Amino acid sequence: MAPGPRFWDIYRGDSFQIELANAADSFTLVMRIKAMLRSQKELDTRVAIGIGDKSFAAGSISQSNGSAFIHSGELLESLKAQKQSLAIRSPWREWDDEMNTYLKMALVIMDQWKPKTAELVSVVLQHPQKSQQEIADLLQIQQAGVSQGLKRAHLKELLDWDDIFKKKLKNFD
Numbered sequence: 001m002a003p004g005p006r007f008w009d010i011y012r013g014d015s016f017q018i019e020l021a022n023a024a025d026s027f028t029l030v031m032r033i034k035a036m037l038r039s040q041k042e043l044d045t046r047v048a049i050g051i052g053d054k055s056f057a058a059g060s061i062s063q064s065n066g067s068a069f070i071h072s073g074e075l076l077e078s079l080k081a082q083k084q085s086l087a088i089r090s091p092w093r094e095w096d097d098e099m100n101t102y103l104k105m106a107l108v109i110m111d112q113w114k115p116k117t118a119e120l121v122s123v124v125l126q127h128p129q130k131s132q133q134e135i136a137d138l139l140q141i142q143q144a145g146v147s148q149g150l151k152r153a154h155l156k157e158l159l160d161w162d163d164i165f166k167k168k169l170k171n172f173d
Contacts, residue, residue: 017072023051024166027106030086031158032125034110038118044085044111048076051090051169067091085111092172099168102161109154120149 020026026049037043050072055065071089079087086103090096113121123135132150136143150156 019054019068023049024169026051026088027103027162027165028125031110031162032122035113035118035122035125038110038113039115039122041115046076046079046085047087048072048079049086049088050075051088090172095168095172099165102165106158106161109158113153117149117153120146121153121155124150124155 018029020029030047030049033045033047037045048071050068050070052067052069052071054068075087075089079085084104086107088096088099088103120135120139123138124130127135127138130138132146133143136146139146
């Protein structure tokens with residue numbers, strides 16, 4: 001196990017765990033991770049989002065405990081069998097059912113990202129305040145390429161869904 005900070009860790013060589021202070025940032029982080037990985041050919045990830053409490057804080061996240069950790073751990077184990085790469089589990093079953101339906105639709109979009117599109121999404125999510133021209137300058141492409149790439153990525157729709165995710169979570173959190 002590679003040592004890591006208190007809020008993230010890499011283990012088993014190909015697995016990682018991240019703790020977020022705000023569960024509402026979960027889907028934003030998932031998009032960033034998927035975009036970074038998909039910008040490299042043949043890379044992707046399976047993500048289990050667990051929402052809940054933290055009853056024990058250890059020096060390493062992999063040794064911490066609570067319902068959030070149990071939810072994500074059990075869910076991650078079941079994702080492979082379900083041939084799914086993204087799901088969420090929280091204390092609120094009805095909310096989970098709705099969010100998991102949306103997550104499946106979001107995956108239809110994200111799983112279509114080609115490396116260049118994923119790279120564009122990654123840069124836009126890293127620099128949300130930058131204009132399309134500034135993003136184009138960073139990537140050394142034309143502004144029209146940024147506009148077309150964002151449409152191909154359906155990033156507006158994903159960000160709209162991220163807003164809904166955050167609003168709905170506030171009703172439970």
